[in-house]
Amino acid sequence: QVQLVQSGAEVKKPGSSVKVSCKASGGSFDTFTISWVRQAPGQGLEWMGRIIPVFGTANYAQKFQGRVTMTADRSTTTAYMELSSLRSDDTAIYYCARMIDQWNRFDPWGQGTLVTVSS
Amino acid sequence: DIQMTQSPSSLSASVGDRVTITCRASQSIDNHLNWFQQTPGKAPKLLIFAESVLQSGVPSRFRGSASGTDFSLTISSLQPEDFATYFCQQSFITPYTFGQGTKLEI
Numbered sequence: 001q002v003q004l005v006q007s008g009a010e011v012k013k014p015g016s017s018v019k020v021s022c023k024a025s026g027g028s029f030d031t032f033t034i035s036w037v038r039q040a041p042g043q044g045l046e047w048m049g050r051i052i053p054v055f056g057t058a059n060y061a062q063k064f065q066g067r068v069t070m071t072a073d074r075s076t077t078t079a080y081m082e083l084s085s086l087r088s089d090d091t092a093i094y095y096c097a098r099m100i101d102q103w104n105r106f107d108p109w110g111q112g113t114l115v116t117v118s119s
Numbered sequence: 120d121i122q123m124t125q126s127p128s129s130l131s132a133s134v135g136d137r138v139t140i141t142c143r144a145s146q147s148i149d150n151h152l153n154w155f156q157q158t159p160g161k162a163p164k165l166l167i168f169a170e171s172v173l174q175s176g177v178p179s180r181f182r183g184s185a186s187g188t189d190f191s192l193t194i195s196s197l198q199p200e201d202f203a204t205y206f207c208q209q210s211f212i213t214p215y216t217f218g219q220g221t222k223l224e225i
Binding site for chain 2: 050059105106112
């Protein structure tokens with residue numbers, strides 16, 4: 001059974017960067033695609049991008065182009081999402097999720113990482 | 120980007136009721152429609168994928184259906200654990216977009 005465990009909550013200053021990790025267990029990491037989704041407080045879900053670890057290739061939503069970098073370390077089966085030039089409206093819970101099969105199912109999800117941007 | 124318009128934004132119901140949530144895509148998404156359930160403080164949980172296929176372990180009282188670019192999630196007999204927020208999502212074309220969510224309240 002695949003499980004995704006994310007790193008802990010972060011508090012960051014405006015203009016800084018944050019790097020969130022997502023460690024996968026119980027499955028073949030090389031068959032995964034990992035998506036990152038965020039949810040601002042009391043708001044809906046927003047897809048940020050995805051990475052295919054076996055190729056190291058990533059695609060980003062236009063909104064985050066130039067500010068987000070998604071990487072993966074196959075040796076530790078861990079995916080990372082780094083967001084730079086943080087603003088207060090980047091305050092959100094950041095989730096990773098595995099994507100599978102031709103339907104691009106998002107399952108399972110990590111538990112989420114709260115990133116708070118505050119001066 | 121494909122817009123997913125979900126309604127209603129909130130819904131009050133009672134245990135045992137049948138409820139339906141709808142989602143409209145702004146263009147064809149070739150059945151790549153997913154439904155998620157989210158309870159407070161938890162990550163979303165996949166309920167239905169490919170517009171009508173139940174994810175393993177999801178009770179059969181949940182049903183997904185479609186007509187063109189209109190999609191529906193129906194819960195046939197609400198149980199106490201079903202009171203949550205539901206989201207639709209298209210996974211056909213990036214960026215994979217979500218509906219605004221429906222909060223189902225007692």
